[in-house]
Amino acid sequence: MTAHIAVVGASLAGLRAAEQLRIAGHSGPITLLGEEPHLPYNRPPLSKEVLSAPGDSSPERLHQMVSFRRRPIVDDVDFRLGLPVVEADVRRGRLIVEGGAAVTFDGLVVATGLRPRRLGLPGPKTGRYVLRTLDDCIALRRVLRPGARIVVVGAGFVGCEVAATALRQGCRVTVVEPSGSPMNRVLGPSLAQAVQRHHEASGIAFVIGRAIAGYLGAATVTGVELDDGRTIAADAVVEAVGSVPNVEWLRPNLELDLSDGVLCDNLLSVVGEDRVVAVGDVARFPNPLFDDVPRRVEHWSIPTDTAKRAAVTLTAQLAGGEPNQAPFVPIPSFWSDQLDLRFQSFGSPALADEVRLDEGDLDRLQAGVLATYHRRSLHVGTVAINLPPARQRELREAFTALAAAV
Structure with missing residues (x-):
């Protein structure tokens, strides 16, 4: 396939999208454009290990702490960093970058993520x-x-x-x-x-x-x-x-629903356009694991999960084929380290109308706590605090079984 794909956004979502496009069989050129001057890096440590790391604050040293290993599969991807996209004409396959230069594309991956409110x-x-x-x-x-x-x-x-x-x-x-x-x-x-x-x-x-x-x-x-x-x-x-989705560059495309990120279907195809997909926390899509309501998910697992599905969808569209119609049911997950507490979550606890304390004592969080979250009696989320890794794996496997049944 020789079609040119532009990936806008050089964070984890954009990097994983480029990798997955190659894995899905796209052999044509890929251009990855990012606003930051840094190669893609891992954001969660910024509030913890990087913020507190002893030594100087040089960007080179701190970036090395969080940079992702660049896989050979993306060695031929054209990384254009420090070059924000300011406007897109999706129908004509044309991007305008800061400074006025144009980049054309046959397929587009929206991976511009969020910025702080x-x-x-x-x-x-x-x-x-x-x-x-x-x-x-x-x-x-x-x-x-x-x-x-x-x-x-x-x-x-x-x-x-x-x-x-x-x-x-x-x-x-x-x-x-x-x-x-x-x-x-x-x-x-x-x-x-x-x-x-x-x-x-x-x-x-x-x-x-x-x-x-x-x-x-x-x-x-x-x-x-x-x-x-x-x-x-x-x-x-x-x-x-909180955060604000970076969608201003897409606003001239009036057919797109940008009211909260970019509205997509369950295949990560952007609603209103062909050969355009979205990945990461800017994508608003329905997850049949919970219901049919499109939502954005701001969890660390989502960039990789959505990149896998979006790459298959976009590759099929560019080849003139039918995308895989199997339900996309990713399991949102995140962790958080705060003082002597380590939080691990699976599913979407925020959707719950009932919370059950299954293990532990709320006055002794450091000793380990497990809470499960339910909506209309259905298990929709789990939060573990200070539970051992083996127990956390069991919890994830339980959610994986739920997803497999959808």
Whole structure:
């Protein structure tokens, strides 16, 4: 096959898409375009090992800690880094990159992922940080010094990981979360409250049920003002308030549904266009393991799973054939390390209407806890904390059996 495929996005999803296209039999040219100047790298360690790594903060050294091994199968892929795509004409098979140059394609892989959501609040800009990229991590490393007062806005997984790392770096850490205890949406109230108690006992302060109204300071942030008028002094603020899909470059294509990422069918084919697929956490697709509602999934396993399916779909479309119609039922999974707790999840706990504590004691999380999540009595998710690897494998195998039955 000699068709030219453009992969837009040089993160894990884009890299895996290029690899899987070769495995699926595509022998034509592949061009992979990425906004960052770095070769694809692993993002989860940024909030933990890389953020706290001793030594200098040179991009070369830190990138080496998280870079993916480049497989020979993609040696002939044309990597164009530091070159963001600003516009696409999908029907004409044409991309416009920053600077105005054009790249043509026969097939397109959308792998542009997410960027951190920013708070549009009054006050200085300097001293406000996010964490998504290697460069974000390098900037944040400079302020995590012993005694520094760090306010983390948002108690999701990234916010809690950053808070835990900052505490271990000797910082004084306060987490502000308006909507409930840490990671409440995924864990459910009881387990989330137990995690909060555990983290508070370790030294992290939480302000729950209050939002940030503005930032204090002149040239740089010196604190935050809460919506009840209270203030918290800060040497730096980390905004961990969710993500925004990177789809602006696709907006001229009015036939696409970009209301929350890129709407796809179960084959990862973008709805409204042929020979266009999406992969990773920008793809919104239905998973029959749960129901027929298209959703984006921001878990580490999803880039690889979606790349495998999307590559088969796109290769078949370019060859004029019929894509494999077998149901695509990936099992979302993620892990999170926070202080002395290791979280491991399978499935989609956030879909549950009932949470059951199957093992352990909520007042002794470090000793091991297992919670299962159910929707209309169907098992939709599992969260394990500090369970041994063999037990975690059993839990994953149980979900794999569920997927095989779909």
